[in-house]
Every structure is written in structure tokens, then in C-alpha cells.
Amino acid sequence: MKLIFRKELTFSTNQHEDLIDITREINAVISESDINNGVCNIYIPHATSGIVVNENDDPNIIIDVLSVLRKLAPKGSFLHDRIDGNGDAHVKSAIVGPSESIPFENSRLLLGTWQSVMLCEFDGPKYSRKVIVTLIG
């Protein structure tokens, strides 16, 4: 029995800020593995992005979440902006965090009915955002 399974996924982002539903792609990684039961670690190795779990049925929730983060960390108000103008994206990324760990069983994440896993882009658009999926079973 294999106890660890890892796969790196890549996503393109089209907006400067966005939340992108990656639930289907993560469930596909779980299906591809031969691990039936465990915990799935979803990790984004970028310092201006993050991983969030919430509802994606009403697309307004994405807009609501981004608007609160924008109010919390307004663009153009940071010391780091002198270097590359994306201080707000780093602060949002630090607060949201780069990972979530979610239980899975029978080839699917044990998400609630209204939960999706979403990649948070705070400094896009970016051609290539990696997400590292690691299953432990």
C-alpha cells in the first residue's frame, strides 16, 4: 500500500484578483491515487496567493471575500510597494494562508455541500500558479 501520493497541478489566472475553484482537479488527483482514506494537503508555493474553502454556488461570495480583503489591505499603502508594488497581495496571502488540509474517503474530499476549494490570486494575472497536492493515507 502506498501511503503518500503527491501531484503538482498548474493553473493560469486571468484577473488581477480572483478566487478559482480547483475542487474538481483535486478530486481527480485523489481518484488517480490508490489511497482510499486519509487527509489531503493542498499547498500553494507562492507568496502572493492562498487557498480558501468556501461556497462557489453564488459567485458573489468571491466578490464579497475579495472586497473585505481589499478593505483590510488596500493596494498602494505598504512599505513593500516601493520594491514591486504588490505589498497588499503579500499581506492578503499571509492572512489567508498557503494551505488547507481536508479529509477524504472513497476518492473524494469530505467537503460540505456548500464548500469548494479555491485558489486565491492576489497579484495576477499569472501564467503559472502551482498547487502541490499531497495525500496521506
Add this chain to the structure above:
Amino acid sequence: MKLIFRKELTFSTNQHEDLIDITREINAVISESDINNGVCNIYIPHATSGIVVNENDDPNIIIDVLSVLRKLAPKGSFLHDRIDGNGDAHVKSAIVGPSESIPFENSRLLLGTWQSVMLCEFDGPKYSRKVIVTLIG
């Protein structure tokens, strides 16, 4: 040796917003398993709730945390409110996050003296809030 142990717990919430200490119930799951040493993943499968770790000795800390989240995401100010009036709860849930992963040893979480695990209710009261506890050892 069993390497994975999972149990689903259910809690009722009585207030519209609350933080409820679930440390005792999680330690009971660890005691019930035969895994002595590992990491405990605590996951809440609801999009208007969360998991937080902090002090519960002074009950004012719960009030303080909720007041900051309420200031950050004020009720009634979101696009999603047109659908079911709980946009603020979704935003708080997205920022707090649905899970924590905590090491355990000898049948207990390795919490600090002043740390408790708390279920965050942002859209209650709710008759049934599930928490999925997964031990990996």
C-alpha cells in the same frame, strides 16, 4: 497497527455567533483510538463556520474575537445577502478557515496551557454542526 482513525462529531449551537470549546470531545476521540502519536486534523464541513485555537479561560476572548470579525465583515453589507442574508458569515468562515491540524501524543492534543480548540458559529443557531476528526499516526 491502524494508521488512520476518523470520527464525525455533531454539535448544536445556541447563538447566532459563538465560539464553542470542543477540546474535550476531540481528546475523547484520540483516547478512543489506538493511535498513540501523530497529527489530528479537525475539519468542519460547513461554509458559514470555522475552527479556531485560542484561550477559553477568560470568556471575554471569545467576545473580543467575534467583535473584530464583525467589524471586518459587517452583517448586511454583502452582495450574497440578496440570496440568504448571511454574506458576513461566509466571509468570516473564509478568513478563519475550516480546519486546524494539531499534533498529539499519549492520547492528548499537544495544546499549550492556554489553548482550546473552538468551533466557530457565524450563522446560528444551528441544530447540527458536524466536525470531522481524522487522526494520522
Add this chain to the structure above:
Amino acid sequence: MKLIFRKELTFSTNQHEDLIDITREINAVISESDINNGVCNIYIPHATSGIVVNENDDPNIIIDVLSVLRKLAPKGSFLHDRIDGNGDAHVKSAIVGPSESIPFENSRLLLGTWQSVMLCEFDGPKYSRKVIVTLIG
């Protein structure tokens, strides 16, 4: 093969608030173990601190993150302050969270180029802040 490896690290903090890069020390724990591939859980057992992943190349990012958290939870404005004056530190700790879980391979965390793991001190200086590192492979 050992599947679990745990080590407790200790750090001193010199400022009242600070983010301290602990990436090197965590990679040293991974090197010391004989686990080649897995997930590293980094957990801080204190209720006025946290773990954040972000950039540490420009030290201004630390200042930017702390300034946003200070605006969100201003010192001296909390009910808990009547007891020991650090209500703001508890709120910051609750929002940032006490842990991160990061994949590792070949004796190193799979961090992005601009990511460091940082201990967040919100109520220092403190002589001894523990960090529990648990590897699952």
C-alpha cells in the same frame, strides 16, 4: 521505516511584536529525520502567537503584515485587557492561526522561492516560545 518524527524547537523573541524566520531550523529537523517525503506540521502551543508563511527577503513585508493586524485589532481596545492587557495579541493569534502544514521532499520543505516560515510574536518579548515540528511520511 519510521513514519512519524517529532521535535520541539525553542525560540526567544526580542520585540513586543515580530515575525521571525524559522525556515532553516525546520529544514534542519527534516534533515535530521530519516523521512524523505511527506507533510511537515508546524505547531506553536501559545495563544498569543502564530505561524505565517510569506516573503522574508524584503524585511518591510513583516512590518506591513504587523501594521494590518494592528489596525484590525488595536492594542487596548478589548474586554480581555482588564485581565492581562494582551487582548489584541489573542485576537491576532486566533486569526493568524497556530499552525501550517507544508509538504517536504529530499530533506527540504517544498516552499516557493519567496516563501519563508515565520513565527509570529504578538505579546513579546518572550524568553521561550516553543514550536512543535511533526513529520508524517
